[in-house]
Every structure is written in structure tokens, then in C-alpha cells.
Amino acid sequence: IDFFFTTCPTICTPMSINMSKVSEALSSHxxxxxxxxxxxPDHDQPAVLKEYAAKYHANDHWQFLVGDKEATYxxxxxxxxxxxxxxxxxAIRFEHSGNFALVDRDGYIRSRKVRIDKDNENWIYHYSGVQENDIPAQLNEIIEDAETLLNK
Incomplete structure (x- = not known):
């Protein structure tokens, strides 16, 4: 899952390119x-989202949703x-995280432990959906973790 908007002048384009890669990699499931x-939601009505989906070659496994603004926030x-x-x-109009979240079949956000150094581990709860602040997009990690969940 990610949060975006179609007129975003910054991170939404690379996020959508990366989400397309994730969707394609896991489309066999x-x-x-x-x-x-x-x-x-004022601008991104279903017709706009349909056009945006086509721009990023969204397959049948990629859904675009619009809802009440307060509820979405x-x-x-x-x-x-x-x-x-x-x-x-x-010029920007909205600000949002560049992260993806992985949700399992039961509706729980899933995460992984990562080693920070030889003595410490840290939980990551989101996956970077775009390279930001020298953190590369974590597409391989989210695909691996999703495959693990899907094969259970």
C-alpha cells in the first residue's frame, strides 16, 4: 500500500514506477x-485514477482507491x-511519506528486522518506495517479504 496523488511534482512518479515493478514481480500470485x-480526492476521481493507472501500466493486481479525505488522512x-x-x-499542494507498507491476508502490517551493525538490529515497519535521503528504494525487500507471506 502507498499514499500518493496524481498531480504530485516530486516523489509520486518514482514511487509509482517502483510500485509497478512490485506489482509485476508478484503478479503470478x-x-x-x-x-x-x-x-x-477532490481531483483524483475514478476517471483520473484510471488514466494514471494506464500511464504506469498498472496490471489487474494494482488497485487505485479514492475516498473521503479525512478518513484517508x-x-x-x-x-x-x-x-x-x-x-x-x-506548487506541491500535498506532502506525504515515500514509503510502502506490506499488509498480510489478516490485515496486519508486516515488517522485518534489519541489522544496523554487528551488535544491533532494528525493525523496519515500512519499505522505502523511492530513494530518499541516501536510502535506496527497498523493492527487493518488499518483494521477498511478500513472497514469503504468499507462500505460507
Whole structure:
């Protein structure tokens, strides 16, 4: 799952390219879905989302959703601990996390431990959906973890 908007001038393009790669890599699993939820429901109506999906060659496993703005923001912030908000910068209009979340069949967000150094491990709860602040997109990790869940 990711949160995006179709008129985003910054990270949404690389995020959508990467989500397309994840969706394609896992398309052989009938019960796998990628889900992109817009944070701009006033503009991103179903016809706009359909056009956006075609632009990124979305397959049948990639769903684009639009809903009530307050409910979407609450879902992002409280359900996924992912920042979304309106920007004071008119050129940007919205701000949001560049992360992807992996959700299992039971609706739980899944994560993995990563080694920070030889003595310490850390949990990552989200996967970087775009290279940001010298952190590369974690496409291989989310694909591997999704395959693990799908093969259970």
C-alpha cells in the first residue's frame, strides 16, 4: 500500500514506477494486490485514477482507491503511521511519506528486522518506495517479504 496523488511534482512518479515493478514481480500470485490510495480526492476521481493507472501500466493486481479525505488522512496517519498533509507550498499542494507498507491476508502490517551493525538490529515497519535521503528504494525487500507471506 502507498499514499500518493496524481498531480504530485516530486516523489509520486518514482514511487509509482517502483510500485509497478512490485506489482509485476508478484503478479503470478492470484491473491496479491498492490494498492495506491490518493490523498487528493477532490481531483483524483475514478476517471483520473484510471488514466494514471494506464500511464504506469498498472496490471489487474494494482488497485487505485479514492475516498473521503479525512478518513484517508486518518488511515494514513493512524493506520499506517505514514505522514500525509496539505502543503503551504502551492506548487506541491500535498506532502506525504515515500514509503510502502506490506499488509498480510489478516490485515496486519508486516515488517522485518534489519541489522544496523554487528551488535544491533532494528525493525523496519515500512519499505522505502523511492530513494530518499541516501536510502535506496527497498523493492527487493518488499518483494521477498511478500513472497514469503504468499507462500505460507
Amino acid at each position: 492470484e491473491d496479491f494486490r498492490t494498492v495506491s490510495i490518493t490523498i487528493d 486518518k488511515l494514513s496517519r493512524e493506520g499506517f503511521n505514514a505522514y500525509v498533509g496539505e502543503s503551504d507550498d502551492e
